[in-house]
Amino acid sequence: MKRLLLLLDSDPMPNAYDIIVGYDGGADHIVSYGGITPDNVGALIDGAVFTRGPSEKKHTAMFVGGANMAAGEALLAAITKRFFGNFRVSVMLDSNGSNTTAAAGVAQIAKVIPLAGKKVVVLAGTGPVGLRAAALFAKEGAQVSLTSRDKQRATAACRLIQARFGVSPIPLEAIDNDARGEAIRGADIVFAAGAIGVELLDECHWRDERTIELIADCNAQPPLGIGGVEATDKGHTRQQKLTFGALGIGGLKLKVHRACIGQLFESSDQVLDAEQIYALAKSMT
Numbered sequence: 001m002k003r004l005l006l007l008l009d010s011d012p013m014p015n016a017y018d019i020i021v022g023y024d025g026g027a028d029h030i031v032s033y034g035g036i037t038p039d040n041v042g043a044l045i046d047g048a049v050f051t052r053g054p055s056e057k058k059h060t061a062m063f064v065g066g067a068n069m070a071a072g073e074a075l076l077a078a079i080t081k082r083f084f085g086n087f088r089v090s091v092m093l094d095s096n097g098s099n100t101t102a103a104a105g106v107a108q109i110a111k112v113i114p115l116a117g118k119k120v121v122v123l124a125g126t127g128p129v130g131l132r133a134a135a136l137f138a139k140e141g142a143q144v145s146l147t148s149r150d151k152q153r154a155t156a157a158c159r160l161i162q163a164r165f166g167v168s169p170i171p172l173e174a175i176d177n178d179a180r181g182e183a184i185r186g187a188d189i190v191f192a193a194g195a196i197g198v199e200l201l202d203e204c205h206w207r208d209e210r211t212i213e214l215i216a217d218c219n220a221q222p223p224l225g226i227g228g229v230e231a232t233d234k235g236h237t238r239q240q241k242l243t244f245g246a247l248g249i250g251g252l253k254l255k256v257h258r259a260c261i262g263q264l265f266e267s268s269d270q271v272l273d274a275e276q277i278y279a280l281a282k283s284m285t
């Protein structure tokens with residue numbers, strides 16, 4: 001029986017990355033849909049859960065993607081709410097690589113620095129990756145601040161995290177590199193989650209900050225997110241700080257993503273969201 005993955009994307013066009021990794025993770029065939037919302041997902045769920053017998057349902061799984069974390073969370077909630085009894089299939093949420101990237105980044109950092117009590121600043125944390133990373137750091141007991149160029153967006157992001165995870169990062173407005181340089185004063189760990197191709201800090205903003213033990217960046221496209229940190233860094237030492245770049249994080253991210261897809265097809269009752277994906281990333285670190 002073929003392993004079928006329904007890729008449900010909240011954006012108009014399904015994401016090519018998620019399709020390719022879906023195949024590499026073990027799907028035999030991927031049926032991808034764009035523009036999926038809680039209002040139009042019902043028929044797709046019914047199609048997935050009513051077509052195969054109880055022992056066969058594990059060969060069908062769902063993946064929720066898209067650039068909007070809140071939209072992804074709403075879709076996941078709508079999907080799991082519609083399941084009943086045995087009429088369910090395993091489902092994974094990873095809007096814009098949010099869970100897999102944040103899990104891979106935080107797990108690698110947690111391996112080298114115990115996070116409880118550490119001051120962590122998540123720069124440009126209002127996107128999917130930053131939202132999940134801030135939540136995972138806070139769940140590990142870190143004191144987390146989250147920056148945005150706009151205070152209202154930072155506050156809204158922290159509210160979203162509070163509602164979903166029960167932890168409360170501190171929202172900070174930081175409109176440019178100098179302001180973000182101010183925001184990282186006194187921090188132990190800096191995690192840059194800014195948009196692709198956007199530099200958030202110059203090297204001069206962090207190299208002399210004595211408290212900073214580790215600095216990590218998710219952006220792989222030049223200009224990189226943190227001046228002075230290379231994309232391939234994976235526990236390098238620069239300016240007496242440990243550094244992780246986007247490719248240093250991305251290797252584990254890809255492995256975790258593939259492993260999650262494989263895991264979806266092991267049973268029909270799994271929901272892979274931040275906590276489950278982070279646990280897997282930690283076990284693979």
Ligand SMILES: NC(=O)c1ccc[n+]([C@@H]2O[C@H](COP(=O)([O-])OP(=O)(O)OC[C@H]3O[C@@H](n4cnc5c(N)ncnc54)[C@H](OP(=O)(O)O)[C@@H]3O)[C@@H](O)[C@H]2O)c1
Nearest residue numbers: 096097124126127128129148149194195196218219246250
């Ligand atoms: N390494 C990997 O394996 C991997 C995997 C997936 C994603 N990524 C990378 O992870 C990063 C975060 O992804 P994402 O989807 O969460 O990002 P995103 O939503 O595209 O952007 C994150 C935040 O960046 C801020 N931003 C946008 N333009 C900016 C600008 N010109 N100057 C300063 N800040 C700006 C915005 O925050 P405000 O508007 O609130 O300021 C935005 O919410 C991206 O660089 C992505 O490419 C890496």
